[in-house]
Amino acid sequence: MPSPRDQVTTYQERLAQASPQELLTVFLRDFPGQVTLASSLGAEDQVLTHMLTTLTDAPRVFVLDTGRLHEETYEVLHLSMKKYGIAYELFAPDTQELEKLIREKGPNSFYESVENRKLCCAIRKTHPLKRALADCKAWVTGLRQEQSANRAAVPSVEWDAVHERIKLNPLAHWTNDQVWDYINAHDVPFNYLHKKGYPSIGCAPCTRAIQPGEDFRAGRWWWESDRTTECGLHGKKES
Template identity: 45%
Template sequence: MKEKLSYLNAELKGMSLAESIPFVLKNFGGKKVFSTSFGIEDQVLTHYLAEYAQFISAFTLDTGRQFPETYEVFQRTQTKYPQLNIETFFPDPEDIKKYVSNAGVNGFYNSIENRKECCRIRKVVPLQKAIKGASLWITGLRAEQSDNRSDMQFLEWDEANGLVKFNPLLNYTLKETEAVVEAFNIPINSLYKQGYLSIGCAPCTRAISKGESFRAGRWWWENGKKECGLHIHSDKNY
């Protein structure tokens, strides 16, 4: 796998987004999944992946704490791209009940451990169900988004989940991403233009100010790297 990914990554460096997607889909068999949170990056990928809907299983994670605007853009996306059936995965109600009983409904503000446990219940566990049996996971990650993502590859082996992760927008800047949205009239979350460049759960997301990093609005009360556990680099040699 290491040699295959090295070869494919070299080939992908000279390809456009429209070229890279069919190239990768052709080179990987088995179940291929696309995860969307309806952020601007995922919306761009939805536009390009809709053409290949028959080869992809698209899904989203509904944590139960989403912004109303996220559901609104979900509906608009379904209307514009009906061929891409986006399946919704939810957390286990019993897990939520236990968490709220032990930590409180907003217990994630009290400690990093509580916040990570909330993310695990609402995101990581449902994700495991969504990607089960998949060989390829397509994401909207961009290297520009954070230091933790700056050394990614187009194709990476995800040891934790036992599959290959494909990051088609790896080298896109925010301006380039916005240009694609404008060119194709792609629906985006209305919160985006209010300064919400990275949109997660409502209690854990705020708008960012000029000069702040892309993910500064996520878990703003914490310091350090801000990841929820969905995208953790486990083997940078691939």
Template identity: 45%
Template structure:
């Protein structure tokens, strides 16, 4: 976690901008939902939603391969904020079929196998979680990886036919931790063990000083391809594919 100093003025400005956006989403894009993987960014947004826009529904995708620390934080957040965080699970028959075809840890064998696993455990449940919503909110930030440098605060999610918001797009890692410390927000204990990004246990590792924050996700693959499919941009994918031809 970053220890750089963030001025109170900067933190206040960032917080007010995010709160204003969340209130706008609640008022103009209801029903809206906050997607959570229980990373630091998600906990900042949960705290803001509970303070400023309680009409927004938080949810998480429980893939069946999460760390116990993530489940512990899910329970802690429920108790702290008095809010039910919806849990969406993969379809059992799809998981069974994938494991039969690839093996329990077959996602290490190829990118296509890993993406198929991500689809079964994350993308398909997300489709159900977003059904009937008008907007969803994520904790993505531009500084997280090379695949997110151009991330907008608001975009249209063509795959789901709704608005998508990234209120922390402009925040730095130091900004996120400044908010957490200032408001005493509970956070995932994996962060104290060198995990800047939280995902499935077999696909997430700690990173060393100076590594990209997303270096611990699918580290055996090309850094430009380390997304699970939840935040895929069809236009960007087409452009990237054209560049490889």
């Protein structure tokens, strides 16, 4: 039996024209109980959450609760739990790591240097992500090619070399209009910050609204001059 890594190429060929629902259906069948959605509670992830509830009785969805999310994000989590009855898997930062960070650097050290910001993202996001992915074979994300130059080549199925798992991006080829048409058609709960100029919503202190025409991720870590707009969750393996 080929390893999941070897299977990715086959899946890519077989599912090149598949709809998001068709793609999810195949992986839910092939890896029962081992497919999980990483949800930021943003528009794309809300679409995928709704799709999963229509495809399986036991959707797996996890949220990285960094402790610094917007109130609006917790509100959409609450609404979604009520509407879908999903047992969301919440992953918080390790207490000792977080206490050490704040004791030594203060609560807002991410504004002071890129190094500090990366450390905060590691403790609040990437370390909990490792735990979230521990018992899954494939993880699902809401990445879309249209979102930024960094994501322009995102495929719908890929091998995630950093986390050594299959990564599914079912909405890779969708437009922003398709996302919102789906939300409106299915009465999907959404984060109201999207209506206030926030296309991408992360932690409250590190996300701001953008101006028309700016990059989808321009509101993330805007104070960094030589900045990335990815936080490490979707990074490439260092060579």
